[in-house]
Amino acid sequence: MRHKRYPPILLTILIGLIGITISIYMYINWDKQELSVSNPIISKVELDSQPQNLKNIIYQTEKHVVQIEAQNEYSTLTGSGFLYNNKGDIITNAHVIEDAEVIYVRTANARIYPAAVIGVGQDTDIAVVRVPQLAGENGLPVETKNETEIGDEVIALGSPHGFQNTVTLGIISGTERNFSVDGYNYSNAFQISAQITQGNSGGPLLNRETGKVIGINSVGTKDGTIGFSIPVIDVFSQIEKWSNEAQNDQLHFASTEDMINTLDTEQFKEDAKYVVEYFLDSILIRDYVNAYALLGDSMQASTSYSNFREGYIQIVDLEYENISSEPIENKQINTTAEVSIKKKLPDEEELVEENKTYHFTIGYENDQLKIINITYDE
CATH class of the missing domain: 2.40.10.10 (Trypsin-like serine proteases)
Structure with a gap:
């Protein structure tokens, strides 16, 4: 009767083999499949860990980088600086503003403001200048951890x-x-x-x-x-100390009008060209707020921001070349640019391309360079 025990034993072994086979199959396929996670917090961590788009980093940073012009009786020294807080404080080098009697800054949107020194190093080559008109704007984020390594x-x-x-x-x-x-x-x-x-x-x-x-x-x-x-x-602790101790009513600022009146024609033409380039770049990057801010009072009065935005929102690509500037009457500059635009219209499947020659009238309003008028040739 003992031979009757074999069928149950064989059945048990068979079931075990089937179970092992299924387990191996599931493991192999599990290893090949992607794990889908819908948790938005995890998704955000994944996105934040990716390097930022280079073009976006540059464009967003440029908004807070300024050109510094330090003038004295004998010369004008040009350097750079960057806004780092919401008080209008700009970090630069001490050697950029040393011996300066008057300091001006040019912002990315072509505005000119006088600045005053609130701190300058005697041994360390750092300085901070303040521009009250930039107060309220967010400065560039500063890395306060020592994590920089060779190869970064x-x-x-x-x-x-x-x-x-x-x-x-x-x-x-x-x-x-x-x-x-x-x-x-x-x-x-x-x-x-x-x-x-x-x-x-x-x-x-x-x-x-x-x-x-x-x-x-x-x-x-x-x-x-x-x-x-x-x-x-x-040097950040020293920079913060200068910033916290500075009082605007104790600072001396030059007149913006004085600088504008001393601009030569060639510099005016270069400034006008820069305004047009910044305007077109803002349209390309879809920063319509900055582009609209470059328009003069009359253009803004005749075109609301929402209408301005609607006029450009269909643009998906923009290229420009052959920018030239020539003075015209009333202390204004006519800047011309050949612009190629690709649009995605609602009822069109393919992109629509337009090539036009744009004419920008550039001039000063309230001591700031503005786009007074825009026309184009087909």
């Missing part, structure tokens, strides 16, 4: 040789560099492959991945192949 990708912004909002890319090629230049001691400086030339000084150095300011671009080698940037974390 960086973005340097500034105004080399007067070319406002110029961008150079590179990496951190060295750290803890110590040296002296023109009476200033640089300690623990970043060595960077991004070029730093005349006019770049005082501009921000950004971490490519986070978009935060990690340094203040300060000096470069004569051949332009190596630059050095002061780690903002090393």
